[in-house]
Amino acid sequence: xxxxxxxxRAGFTPRNGDKYYFYEPSxxxxxxxxxxxxxxxxxxxxxxxxxxxxxxAVYMSPELYRVIxxxxxxxxxxxxxxxxxxxxxxxxxxxxxxxxxxxxxxxTTAAGARAALGAAASSTVTTLTADVSDHDTLIATGLFDAxxxxxxASEDLVTTALMTDxxxxxxxxxxxxxxxxxxxxxxxxxxxxxxxxxxxxxxxxTAYTPVSATSFLKIHAALRxxxxTTxxxxxxxxxxxxxxxxxxxxxxxxxxxxxxxxxxxxxATTPITISVRSGVNTGTFxxxxxxxxxxxISFLLIEEWETIS
Numbered sequence: 008x009x010x011x012x013x014x015x016r017a018g019f020t021p022r023n024g025d026k027y028y029f030y031e032p033s034x035x036x037x038x039x040x041x042x043x044x045x046x047x048x049x050x051x052x053x054x055x056x057x058x059x060x061x062x063x064a065v066y067m068s069p070e071l072y073r074v075i076x077x078x079x080x081x082x083x084x085x086x087x088x089x090x091x092x093x094x095x096x097x098x099x100x101x102x103x104x105x106x107x108x109x110x111x112x113x114x115t116t117a118a119g120a121r122a123a124l125g126a127a128a129s130s131t132v133t134t135l136t137a138d139v140s141d142h143d144t145l146i147a148t149g150l151f152d153a154x155x156x157x158x159x160a161s162e163d164l165v166t167t168a169l170m171t172d173x174x175x176x177x178x179x180x181x182x183x184x185x186x187x188x189x190x191x192x193x194x195x196x197x198x199x200x201x202x203x204x205x206x207x208x209x210x211x212x213t214a215y216t217p218v219s220a221t222s223f224l225k226i227h228a229a230l231r232x233x234x235x236t237t238x239x240x241x242x243x244x245x246x247x248x249x250x251x252x253x254x255x256x257x258x259x260x261x262x263x264x265x266x267x268x269x270x271x272x273x274x275a276t277t278p279i280t281i282s283v284r285s286g287v288n289t290g291t292f293x294x295x296x297x298x299x300x301x302x303x304i305s306f307l308l309i310e311e312w313e314t315i316s
Contacts (some may be wrong), residue, residue: 010092012065014041021060024079026053032071032089041066053077067092177218177311182211183304188232190285190292195243195253197288204248207241207284210294211307217273222313224271226251228283231303233296234258239288242267247280254257258292262303283307 010012029052031038039049044066056062063304076085093116112120127135187208195202210230217224241255242265252269265285273279283290298301 010063010067010069011044012067012092019076020084022058022078023056023058023060025056025060026077026079026081027056027062027065028053028075028077029067030073030075032073033129034073038072039068042226062083069093126158135265156198173315175311175313175315177222179311180213180215180309182307182309184211185210185294185305186212189238189293190232190287190294191241191290192286193288194286195241195257195284197239197241202243202253202284204245204250204284207243209256209282210285210305211283212280213282213307213309214278215309216309217276220273220275221312222311224273225280225308225312226269226271226312227306227308228267229264229306229308230266230283230285230294231264231296232258232294233261233298233303233307234263234287234290234292235290238263238290238292240292241286243284243286245280245282245284246270246271261298262296263292281307281309 029038029040030036037052039046040052040054042048042064046066046068054062054065056072072087072092074085074087075083077083078291099289100171114120114123118129120126187210190208190210192206192208194206194294196206211228215224226244228242228244230295232240232241234240238258240258240263241253243253244251244267251271252267254265254267256263256265258264267283285294293306295301
């Protein structure tokens, strides 16, 4: 191991014919310096600077030196008694490999250092770099290419504008506020006529503003409760005054449930009113009932979805 000596020192102006003497620290015992990095060819001392004050190649052992500099007239201008030439990366002061436990790498070569530290080999890193580049290319390609991941994987924020041929969930509204807990109306009639918004008892009413004019709404009305006797309970979902769907079920004296489910394309983003009305053929249907410790919860659920193409 060796270090190349740089003649110029801090605060020192090199001159033609400067003489450099190298000794063991704190002595006048000459210490070899060399003309080659392998430290096999000693240089005769003093080492004399050229016409501009520079030295030819001077290599030193990785050990302390005493360095004295004199002018060409032998006037001494510098005496560094503990000059440290430094050591090559990964070596100790005696030139030996600096172990990991002392902050070294356990080697003086890149490959050896990786192995000692448990790091990946250079060839492995090269392969991984190529793989990452390939994946970047794959991610940047279209979503429906069968051999590609799709461009959504490269986005920090996925918006509907980035999605293609997908169904996107836009919004959700769940209403459990019952307007009339006692359904006694015997309308709408059990016949072949379309129910009217003026018929039955209104159980739910919700104002909803669609997020998108091209979306569709999934509407689910669930009426749960108890009947005063075995009765037929109906549920009707209205958009404004238009009946969208009707459903009915038989409620025994202790428990009954009727579900009405439909879809609606609003066609605009203006507010609409979705309501649920209910009727019985006889007796009273008590919404949410009076049993099961109030766990029978009726609701009107509106979900907005959109197909992105």
